[in-house]
Amino acid sequence: MKKIIKIFIISLGCLLIIGITAVSLMVGITMFNNTMQLVDNESTNNEKMYSYLEEVGFDLKKFTSNYNIEAIYIQSSTGNHLIPADYICHDGNRNKDTVILVHGLGGNRLSVYPVAAVFLKNGYNVLAYDQRSSGENKAPYTTFGYLESRDLNDCVAYLKSLNENIKIGLWGTSFGAATVGIFLGTETANENISFAVLDSPLSNMTYMLESELKNMEIGIPVDYMLLTGSIVTKIKLGFSYKDTDVCRHTVRTNVPVLIINSYADILTPHFMSEDIYNSIPHNKKYLFTVDDSRHAEILFDYPEEYEWNILNFIEQYNL
Numbered sequence: 001m002k003k004i005i006k007i008f009i010i011s012l013g014c015l016l017i018i019g020i021t022a023v024s025l026m027v028g029i030t031m032f033n034n035t036m037q038l039v040d041n042e043s044t045n046n047e048k049m050y051s052y053l054e055e056v057g058f059d060l061k062k063f064t065s066n067y068n069i070e071a072i073y074i075q076s077s078t079g080n081h082l083i084p085a086d087y088i089c090h091d092g093n094r095n096k097d098t099v100i101l102v103h104g105l106g107g108n109r110l111s112v113y114p115v116a117a118v119f120l121k122n123g124y125n126v127l128a129y130d131q132r133s134s135g136e137n138k139a140p141y142t143t144f145g146y147l148e149s150r151d152l153n154d155c156v157a158y159l160k161s162l163n164e165n166i167k168i169g170l171w172g173t174s175f176g177a178a179t180v181g182i183f184l185g186t187e188t189a190n191e192n193i194s195f196a197v198l199d200s201p202l203s204n205m206t207y208m209l210e211s212e213l214k215n216m217e218i219g220i221p222v223d224y225m226l227l228t229g230s231i232v233t234k235i236k237l238g239f240s241y242k243d244t245d246v247c248r249h250t251v252r253t254n255v256p257v258l259i260i261n262s263y264a265d266i267l268t269p270h271f272m273s274e275d276i277y278n279s280i281p282h283n284k285k286y287l288f289t290v291d292d293s294r295h296a297e298i299l300f301d302y303p304e305e306y307e308w309n310i311l312n313f314i315e316q317y318n319l
Contacts, residue, residue: 024228027220031229032236035209037133038142039106044134049110056300058114067120068092074129074158076139078150084136085109085129085155088116097167097194098125100155104174104200104296105142108135115171115199115299118307124169129155131176143237144205144244145178152183156192169314170196173296174268177201178246181276184257185249195314199260200296203272205244247279256284258313260306262293284317 053060067088074083086109089096099119101112109128116126130137131148141147152170159168170193172180177198183189184196202208206226213222230241242248250257257280261273270289277287288309293301 024224025232027225028228028232031225032232035229036141036143036233036237040133041135041138044106044108044130046108046110046135049108049135052107052111053113056114058117060110060113063113063117072158074154076151077154077157078147079139081132081137081139083129083151083154085127087125087127088120089125090120094125094162095166096123096125097169098127098159099169099171100152100159101126101128102148102152102170102172102176102179103128103131103134104172104176107176110135112171112173112176115173118299118310119169119171122307122311127155127159131179141237142175143239144202145175145180145182145246146239146244147237148176148179149183149186152179153186153188156188160192167194168192169194171199172197172201173199175202178203178205178244181246182244182249184253184255185251190252190254193255195256195258195317197258197260197310197313198273198276199298200262200265200268201246201259201273201276202268203246203275206241207272209241247275250276251279251281253280254282256282256313256317257286258310259285259287260289260298260309261287262290262295262298264292265295267295286313 050060067090070087072085072087074085076083087094101116103109103112108130112128116128119126129151132139132151133142156168159166170180172178178201180196180198181201181203184193209226210222213225226241234240259273259277261268261270263270273287273289277285290298290302299306
């Protein structure tokens with residue numbers, strides 16, 4: 001009798017473990033599916049960007065007539081996809097210092113043309129590219145900057161293959177700023193990047209997911225959903241949610257960093273910029289903050305101050 005009871009208890013325990021594992025796997029897969037593909041190529045096509053540029057009052061026709069725009073395709077070193085990019089300069093001369101522009105979630109390489117104009121008129125060339133699952137970039141998944149930083153690495157390698165001596169700067173906005181921030185912790189960045197500008201940066205994927213899940217009031221513990229989602233993401237893509245924390249990467253950078261943010265930004269609150277700023281281990285950093293701009297709209301609300309802060313930062317450190 002005791003043996004039967006023991007077998008029953010063991011069997012029940014095994015069933016509970018299997019049940020908990022199955023439920024956890026289901027929750028984790030659901031989390032993965034709803035967090036790792038936030039945009040696609042259709043929702044970020046050029047037609048959408050034309051409408052965006054018109055909304056912000058950007059004269060695309062004038063821009064394309066003023067500058068030489070060459071479409072290029074860079075082979076990804078960490079996937080089978082190509083990285084579509086626009087190499088933009090005044091006269092086709094590639095032997096100029098170049099700034100790589102990294103768009104935010106929902107954009108593509110055309111959406112950063114307004115800031116490209118700022119750098120171009122001040123003598124820089126620009127390389128603007130499509131992030132994964134955006135525009136013409138067919139790579140799957142949107143990983144809050146983690147895998148996207150690999151494409152940025154390939155863009156840097158491409159520029160260095162053209163001219164080893166040019167200086168390279170980085171600019172990223174929102175989700176794109178997370179891409180830049182994660183890349184800044186790499187040896188490639190520390191050896192090859194002269195400066196970086198993070199506009200309205202996303203610093204912490206976990207915080208954003210936690211806030212969204214709490215607002216949804218699903219009835220499942222938020223910590224449990226985050227844990228299972230992180231485990232499935234680690235299994236499928238090789239990184240956890242914690243790995244997307246920008247501060248875990250910027251703590252290793254020696255690159256001068258300018259951070260731009262607004263107190264009124266509710267998508268990437270000001271504390272995110274402060275967290276990144278405080279994580280940077282050196283003193284070649286500056287935090288420029290305005291009071292009233294919405295997310296990633298500081299360039300349009302304060303164009304003169306925006307440009308001045310970037311150029312002054314570069315000049316201050318002779319970059």
